[in-house]
Amino acid sequence: MPRYNPREPRPNPEVKEILDCIKRTHADLQRADTHTQRRGYARILKAHLEMLDGEPETFTDLQPGKVDWSRRLDGPDLRERARMTEESPFDTPGETNGDFFFYADGGYVSLLYRGEVVDPYQIPLMHRYGPWSSSLEKLYASAAPTTHHFTDPEMLRRFVGSKGNPHRQNQFWLLPDPRGLQGGGSMLLKTYATQGNAIKAADRLGEQLDIRFVVAVPRIAFLNR
Numbered sequence: 001m002p003r004y005n006p007r008e009p010r011p012n013p014e015v016k017e018i019l020d021c022i023k024r025t026h027a028d029l030q031r032a033d034t035h036t037q038r039r040g041y042a043r044i045l046k047a048h049l050e051m052l053d054g055e056p057e058t059f060t061d062l063q064p065g066k067v068d069w070s071r072r073l074d075g076p077d078l079r080e081r082a083r084m085t086e087e088s089p090f091d092t093p094g095e096t097n098g099d100f101f102f103y104a105d106g107g108y109v110s111l112l113y114r115g116e117v118v119d120p121y122q123i124p125l126m127h128r129y130g131p132w133s134s135s136l137e138k139l140y141a142s143a144a145p146t147t148h149h150f151t152d153p154e155m156l157r158r159f160v161g162s163k164g165n166p167h168r169q170n171q172f173w174l175l176p177d178p179r180g181l182q183g184g185g186s187m188l189l190k191t192y193a194t195q196g197n198a199i200k201a202a203d204r205l206g207e208q209l210d211i212r213f214v215v216a217v218p219r220i221a222f223l224n225r
Contacts, residue, residue, distance in 0.1 A: 006150065006159055006209070009058035018052045061155040062148050062209060070184030073102050073110035077125050082113035089138045089214050090146070090177040099138040100219070105130025107153075107185025109178060112138065120222040132223060136173065136216035140199050142206030146177040149211070153181045156189065160205065163190045172198035173216050180211030189213075 004010075025048060029041035069088070078084060082100075088111055089101045100117050102110040108129045120126045120133035127133075150156045156176065157163070171191040178186045192198035195215065202213035 004159055006062035006155060009060050012056055012059055014055050018048055022048045061150055061152055063151055064148055066146050066179040067149045067182055068184050069178045071108045071178060073104060073108045077123055078110060081122050082118045083115045084111050084113045087112050090141060090212050093141045093143045095140050096138055100135055101138060103136050104133045107187050109186045117219045119220045134218045135220045137219050138214060138216050139195060140215040142202040142213045144206050144210060146180045146212045147210045149180045149182060151182045153187060160190055174198055174201055175214045177212040
């Protein structure tokens, strides 16, 4: 089976699903006993046909351009407890140390802060972003800036493969730039046992996809329950 290429068109799966609905509804229409039933199935069939008419034949998952970084962790409650900068973890390439950021389920990412790592438990409203929150230390960002985005973030997971075990100790996380994913959020894409392997993956994927990737290590995690 050929490797999935996000730059090449793939069949739209919605088309097959709508065609299956049309076939079933058409069969129900032919079996209808009364004209009232026929009219009901005809309306359903008309709706399916209109849906089919509005669907593209194919999708290309990796598209030129950046999207807005909309899932941003920010606000007075964060800035009161962490020395926030105006720089995102994805702005500057290369290795770094002493730079931290918050990450929450749903792909929410904060700006960088410096100094000592801050426990997410100390942020009063962190629970609104999801059950798990983490303070991560940024270690590395790939060289090329983000110039493309995935229209479906789950197709990036398909391209990369299994993400590993994020809750195992001493794992290095790989996160994509939120501006490279439709919806404007990041994700825990994959974990690695060594920093070197994580950096190699960030560089390789950055070159392949024209999206910047960050390698980070969790310092403190908190379950908001």
